[in-house]
Amino acid sequence: MNNARTTTSPARTDVLLRTVVDEISPIGRADDGSTSRLAYSSEERAAHDLLSRRFSDHPSKRFVVHTDAAGNRWITLLGSRPDLPAVLTGSHLDSVPEGGMWDGALGVYAGAVALLQLAERDPLPRSISLIAFASEESPRFAQSAYRFGSRAIAGRVDPADLARLADADGVTLAAAFAALGLEPDRVTEAHVPFDRIHAVLELHIDQGLLLVNAGVSVAAVSAITGSCRLRVTVHGQADHSGAARMRARRDALAAAAELVLAAEIIARADPRDDLVVTVGAIRVEPGSISVVPGLAEFSVDIRSVDADTQNAAQASLREEFDRVSAERGVRVEAVTIRDVAPITMSEQVIQTVMDVLSDQGIAPDRVPSHAGHDTGSFAGHPRLGMLFVRNISGRSHSRDEHIDWADAVRGADVLRESLARLAAETPETAHQEER
Numbered sequence: 261m262n263n264a265r266t267t268t269s270p271a272r273t274d275v276l277l278r279t280v281v282d283e284i285s286p287i288g289r290a291d292d293g294s295t296s297r298l299a300y301s302s303e304e305r306a307a308h309d310l311l312s313r314r315f316s317d318h319p320s321k322r323f324v325v326h327t328d329a330a331g332n333r334w335i336t337l338l339g340s341r342p343d344l345p346a347v348l349t350g351s352h353l354d355s356v357p358e359g360g361m362w363d364g365a366l367g368v369y370a371g372a373v374a375l376l377q378l379a380e381r382d383p384l385p386r387s388i389s390l391i392a393f394a395s396e397e398s399p400r401f402a403q404s405a406y407r408f409g410s411r412a413i414a415g416r417v418d419p420a421d422l423a424r425l426a427d428a429d430g431v432t433l434a435a436a437f438a439a440l441g442l443e444p445d446r447v448t449e450a451h452v453p454f455d456r457i458h459a460v461l462e463l464h465i466d467q468g469l470l471l472v473n474a475g476v477s478v479a480a481v482s483a484i485t486g487s488c489r490l491r492v493t494v495h496g497q498a499d500h501s502g503a504a505r506m507r508a509r510r511d512a513l514a515a516a517a518e519l520v521l522a523a524e525i526i527a528r529a530d531p532r533d534d535l536v537v538t539v540g541a542i543r544v545e546p547g548s549i550s551v552v553p554g555l556a557e558f559s560v561d562i563r564s565v566d567a568d569t570q571n572a573a574q575a576s577l578r579e580e581f582d583r584v585s586a587e588r589g590v591r592v593e594a595v596t597i598r599d600v601a602p603i604t605m606s607e608q609v610i611q612t613v614m615d616v617l618s619d620q621g622i623a624p625d626r627v628p629s630h631a632g633h634d635t636g637s638f639a640g641h642p643r644l645g646m647l648f649v650r651n652i653s654g655r656s657h658s659r660d661e662h663i664d665w666a667d668a669v670r671g672a673d674v675l676r677e678s679l680a681r682l683a684a685e686t687p688e689t690a691h692q693e694e695r
């Protein structure tokens with residue numbers, strides 16, 4: 261009784277997507293059109309609850325809904341062979357303060373539509389779990405709670421962070437958990453071993469103009485950028501801005517300024533225009549108009565989708581630290597606060613998505629992701645994939661983020677068919693396809 265033809269027409273996808281978006285997207289939306297649904301907030305929970313309601317009541321009774329110990333909402337469409345590891349899809353419903361309405365959310369909406377449509381077909385061998393990952397964005401609890409939910413599933417959170425991290429109001433992550441009825445002490449129970457996961461496929465809005473420039477509405481993602489972050493402290497010597505002669509100075513800020521420009525030169529030298537290096541924060545001591553700066557502390561963020569490029573950039577920058585130290589008589593101390601390698605998506609999953617793109621009349625293309633995503637939490641899993649939907653404005657973390665509705669519908673169609681193919685893979689078919 262495969263009635264796929266009627267249930268998965270683009271018109272049907274359009275109607276379902278519209279319903280899901282209209283239901284959930286008003287949560288946390290301000291009059292100016294921006295969306296604020298912070299990590300582990302009541303707004304994020306309300307969005308999770310609205311999402312799951314239609315699945316808990318679904319007449320097919322083929323869905324299992326649960327919240328795991330890290331507050332991720334799981335909606336599983338049961339397959340015919342529950343012994344087989346499941347296919348995961350999903351993204352996040354939390355946002356940055358005053359963010360856009362599609363970042364993260366589009367992947368959840370499209371996943372919900374995919375599951376609703378697939379539930380109208382005969383069961384596939386593998387279960388497919390749609391996950392609204394908790395706390396993908398970092399603003400509320402600082403960088404260390406970034407992708408907290410998906411990292412908890414991957415077994416990659418430090419439980420000590422729950423007591424250590426607090427928001428601007430002093431609410432710890434543990435207190436935020438408790439306020440939502442989650443038990444902070446049990447967070448590690450969210451872990452799902454990799455051998456229970458067949459593949460991960462996340463749909464996300466493009467956060468730049470990659471798809472606009474490529475002229476495609478939907479594309480496979482080839483790799484997720486890495487990110488190497490340094491905290492650099494330049495120790496010079498504070499002195500009188502009048503009395504201290506220029507040649508005798510050891511000005512920490514002037515040295516830092518030279519290093520900021522060196523970082524920019526290193527990034528601009530990348531012929532592929534892939535590498536980006538940013539100094540986004542700087543602090544000067546004592547910070548007075550009449551004192552030569554004695555100390556300057558700044559951040560460096562180095563990103564590339566290529567591990568060698570990212571590592572080489574860090575090495576070149578460290579050479580500059582040595583050069584400027586020697587030339588200016590300052591001491592430069594650089595601490596690596598995070599070093600995440602880029603993640604290449606699985607060639608097999610990319611191919612699955614590209615085949616579906618071709619079948620749906622979309623020129624198959626692949627683009628890198630210059631931002632991090634929940635999928636990155638599963639680094640090391642052999643079957644990871646993502647697909648991007650075109651962002652007309654190219655803006656992100658902003659209410660100006662924008663998609664064409666027809667592109668969102670296409671994205672949902674591509675996600676559904678890609679998930680169906682992944683969930684149809686069995687150990688028996690894999691043997692024939694393995695290269």
Ligand SMILES: [Zn+2]
Nearest residue numbers: 363364396464
């Ligand atoms: Zn996102």
